Amino acid sequence: MSQAATPRLIVIGENIHTTRVLQRKGPRIAVVDGAEVIKFTTGDGADRTLTVPESMKKTQDYEQGRIKHVKVAIDAAMAGGAEAALGIEYLRSMAAAQERTGAHFLDLNVDEIALKPDLQMAAMRWLVRTMEGLTTLPLSIDSSSVEIIRAGFEALSGKGARAMLNSASLERLEALDLAKAHNAAVVITSAGEKGMPDGPQQRVDHAARMVEAAEARGMARHDLYIDPLIFPVSVDTAFGPHSLDAIRELRRRFGPDVHITGGMSNVSFGIPNRKLINEVFLVLALEAGADSAIMDPVVNRPDALATLDRTAPAYKLAEDVILNRDRHCKNYLRAWRKGELKA
Amino acid sequence: MRTTTRTAIRTATRTPVDPMAELSDIKNEIVRREIEEFVTRPEEIVRNVALFTRAHERMQAIAAGIIEGDDELVDKLTRDALDADHEALEVMDDGLIAGMGVVGIKFRENFIFVPEVLACARAMKAGMNHIEPILSASGVDPIAKVIMGTVKGDLHDIGKNLCIMMLRGAGFEVVDLGVDTSPDAFIDAIEEHRAPIVGMSALLTTTMPNMGKTIEAFVDAGLRDQVLVMVGGAPVTQEFADDMGADGYGKDALACVALAKKLITEKRRNAPP
Numbered sequence: 001m002s003q004a005a006t007p008r009l010i011v012i013g014e015n016i017h018t019t020r021v022l023q024r025k026g027p028r029i030a031v032v033d034g035a036e037v038i039k040f041t042t043g044d045g046a047d048r049t050l051t052v053p054e055s056m057k058k059t060q061d062y063e064q065g066r067i068k069h070v071k072v073a074i075d076a077a078m079a080g081g082a083e084a085a086l087g088i089e090y091l092r093s094m095a096a097a098q099e100r101t102g103a104h105f106l107d108l109n110v111d112e113i114a115l116k117p118d119l120q121m122a123a124m125r126w127l128v129r130t131m132e133g134l135t136t137l138p139l140s141i142d143s144s145s146v147e148i149i150r151a152g153f154e155a156l157s158g159k160g161a162r163a164m165l166n167s168a169s170l171e172r173l174e175a176l177d178l179a180k181a182h183n184a185a186v187v188i189t190s191a192g193e194k195g196m197p198d199g200p201q202q203r204v205d206h207a208a209r210m211v212e213a214a215e216a217r218g219m220a221r222h223d224l225y226i227d228p229l230i231f232p233v234s235v236d237t238a239f240g241p242h243s244l245d246a247i248r249e250l251r252r253r254f255g256p257d258v259h260i261t262g263g264m265s266n267v268s269f270g271i272p273n274r275k276l277i278n279e280v281f282l283v284l285a286l287e288a289g290a291d292s293a294i295m296d297p298v299v300n301r302p303d304a305l306a307t308l309d310r311t312a313p314a315y316k317l318a319e320d321v322i323l324n325r326d327r328h329c330k331n332y333l334r335a336w337r338k339g340e341l342k343a
Numbered sequence: 344m345r346t347t348t349r350t351a352i353r354t355a356t357r358t359p360v361d362p363m364a365e366l367s368d369i370k371n372e373i374v375r376r377e378i379e380e381f382v383t384r385p386e387e388i389v390r391n392v393a394l395f396t397r398a399h400e401r402m403q404a405i406a407a408g409i410i411e412g413d414d415e416l417v418d419k420l421t422r423d424a425l426d427a428d429h430e431a432l433e434v435m436d437d438g439l440i441a442g443m444g445v446v447g448i449k450f451r452e453n454f455i456f457v458p459e460v461l462a463c464a465r466a467m468k469a470g471m472n473h474i475e476p477i478l479s480a481s482g483v484d485p486i487a488k489v490i491m492g493t494v495k496g497d498l499h500d501i502g503k504n505l506c507i508m509m510l511r512g513a514g515f516e517v518v519d520l521g522v523d524t525s526p527d528a529f530i531d532a533i534e535e536h537r538a539p540i541v542g543m544s545a546l547l548t549t550t551m552p553n554m555g556k557t558i559e560a561f562v563d564a565g566l567r568d569q570v571l572v573m574v575g576g577a578p579v580t581q582e583f584a585d586d587m588g589a590d591g592y593g594k595d596a597l598a599c600v601a602l603a604k605k606l607i608t609e610k611r612r613n614a615p616p
Binding site: 019058059060061111112115117120143144145148171191192194195196231232234235237269270271272328329330333 | 522
């Protein structure tokens with residue numbers, strides 16, 4: 001059987017997250033008339049800017065050179081002031097960019113908008129209603145709190161595409177009921193009741209129990225997106241094979257209908273040239289049986305995967321890190337310092 | 344009481360710092376090159392040059408092994424130094440900890456990355472394996488005991504585990520309460536272990552407020568004055584730490600060690616003799 005050049009990849013675009021940052025020194029930030037602004041281009045190709053508010057300049061992120069740009073846009077739009085329309089345009093352009101680069105779902109996460117649950121829930125309600133008017137893509141409602149997810153689902157008009165819930169796990173089975181009640185697809189993770197999985201076997205066991213729990217509620221297997229939890233290889237290079245082995249076994253056990261996804265960019269935390277590690281990991285994950293990814297399709301272009309040169313030295317170095325063949329990422333980091341990891 | 348003994352040993356093993364010391368006076372080539380290349384803040388150059396020009400050449404070699412993350416080398420050099428009758432505290436301070444200081448600076452300035460810092464921490468641990476039994480046999484306590492856990496509702500422990508690894512490497516004794524730690528579990532551990540420091544971590548904005556609730560529970564239990572509370576985790580900031588009344592915030596595992604040292608030093612300085 002010949003392998004298709006572009007394997008199926010259902011992209012859950014993770015760009016509309018209040019955690020997302022831009023570097024202050026980067027090309028997207030400029031100073032116009034003494035004010036620091038975020039540059040963006042609208043769908044019609046018009047250049048616009050969004051002002052970085054004074055309140056953000058007192059934050060630690062800002063002092064360390066980062067700007068939470070999605071938070072700026074949502075805050076501006078929700079406040080309803082002079083920049084509200086720009087905030088909306090910003091979100092529209094983010095949705096469009098992800099749609100253009102191949103996103104199938106738009107993941108929305110507002111956990112870092114504020115610390116108070118009522119503010120987080122209000123922001124999620126607002127964002128869900130707003131995004132329904134800005135995109136035809138299905139929304140993925142994402143939070144570490146079931147209450148925020150619930151608020152998002154309650155805000156859905158019901159007229160748009162079927163939504164996704166991100167995520168349910170053994171520690172919060174009630175999220176499955178919520179997904180069922182709203183006829184939504186659901187990301188089910190391999191988190192256990194009492195902690196994170198410690199190897200491939202626990203990842204498979206926890207996910208298997210979640211599949212059973214979902215099917216017991218009458219949910220269809222093709223609505224389930226298993227996230228085996230991807231951990232950073234910088235911390236332990238054994239983490240690469242942990243995720244990949246779990247993906248392989250989950251595909252074997254549950255057949256072609258279930259989806260297997262994951263927060264693919266977690267894998268590269270703590271090491272340079274994350275884009276390269278992310279791409280190679282995604283290739284290996286798809287080969288192991290994954291068919292979806294929670295990822296930034298604008299930075300890691302799904303269409304670029306097919307043309308990735310798997311014989312390139314940089315590819316091999318990244319692959320060695322991910323497959324636990326490069327202790328402490330030593331060869332990879334040495335090559336990076338010599339400038340040999342440029343794609 | 345024991346801290347007094349410890350200070351006495353420390354002072355006795357130290358040669359006075361030469362204020363006129365220069366980089367070129369450092370005999371170990373690796374240490375010299377590392378400081379030259381990676382240490383840029385003037386006060387840190389002065390401190391490191393003073394420290395390494397004073398340190399015995401064996402200690403400089405141990406520090407170089409730490410900086411290079413070579414656990415086998417540090418294991419061997421530490422044994423050799425102790426066999427040659429160097430004090431355990433001299434090896435720890437002038438070799439292991441001095442080397443880790445350079446590692447911390449390189450990490451802060453993005454010259455090295457997480458896997459390399461972990462290799463350095465393992466090298467540190469290889470050395471400490473020889474130092475710890477000697478210190479405890481001679482009645483010198485670990486630097487301090489630290490209780491660590493992720494807060495209630497939070498299962499994410501990678502960052503907390505990195506902190507624990509670095510703390511242990513630096514000579515702290517750590518009681519690991521794991522994940523999803525209730526205020527009561529923290530309180531029970533404080534009472535059982537008599538630890539002067541508690542470290543809490545949270546990765547989620549939705550669990551972060553539980554740090555404040557845990558601190559309130561310490562107040563209610565009448566324990567707040569007995570412990571120093573340090574907090575960390577991706578969404579945590581200095582401002583948030585101040586708001587909820589923590590004693591300190593660390594942005595990563597190395598900052599956590601620096602903070603624990605600072606807190607315990609201040610506590611001992613302020614404690615009645």
